[in-house]
Amino acid sequence: MPDMKGQCHCGAVQIIIPSLPTERIECNCSWCRKSGWTGGYWNPSAVKVVAKPEVLNGRVQGDKTITLWNCKICGSHTHWTPLTAPPERMGINMRMFDPTDWQDLPVRKVDGASF
Ligand SMILES: [Zn+2]
Numbered sequence: 001m002p003d004m005k006g007q008c009h010c011g012a013v014q015i016i017i018p019s020l021p022t023e024r025i026e027c028n029c030s031w032c033r034k035s036g037w038t039g040g041y042w043n044p045s046a047v048k049v050v051a052k053p054e055v056l057n058g059r060v061q062g063d064k065t066i067t068l069w070n071c072k073i074c075g076s077h078t079h080w081t082p083l084t085a086p087p088e089r090m091g092i093n094m095r096m097f098d099p100t101d102w103q104d105l106p107v108r109k110v111d112g113a114s115f
Pocket of ligand 1: 008009010011012013071072073074075076
C-alpha cells in the first residue's frame with residue numbers, strides 16, 4: 001500500500017502515514033467529543049508531519065502525558081505526540097484523511113471520560 005497523505009482543513013499541516021490503522025479510536029472524554037477526534041496510533045518513526053514549525057500549536061494535555069497539536073491557521077486538531085507517555089506511540093486524527101479511507105475501520109470505544 002502506498003503512503004497515505006492527510007492534511008488539516010487549510011493544508012498547512014500535512015500528515016503522511018505508511019498504512020491505515022487496524023482500528024480507529026473513539027473516546028468519550030470531553031476533549032475528544034468537542035474536537036471531533038477519531039484517532040489511529042502509529043510509531044512516531046513511521047509518521048511524517050510536514051508543516052512549518054510556526055504553523056503548529058502544541059498544548060500539553062491535563063495530566064502532561066501527551067502534547068496535542070493543532071494548526072494555528074485553521075484550528076484543525078491534527079495529532080498528538082508523547083511527552084511522558086510511552087515514546088513508541090503517537091496519535092493521528094483520522095479526520096485529516098478522506099473519510100472513505102477510514103470510515104469503515106472497526107471502531108474501538110475508549111471510556112476516556114472515566115480516566
Ligand atoms: Zn490548517
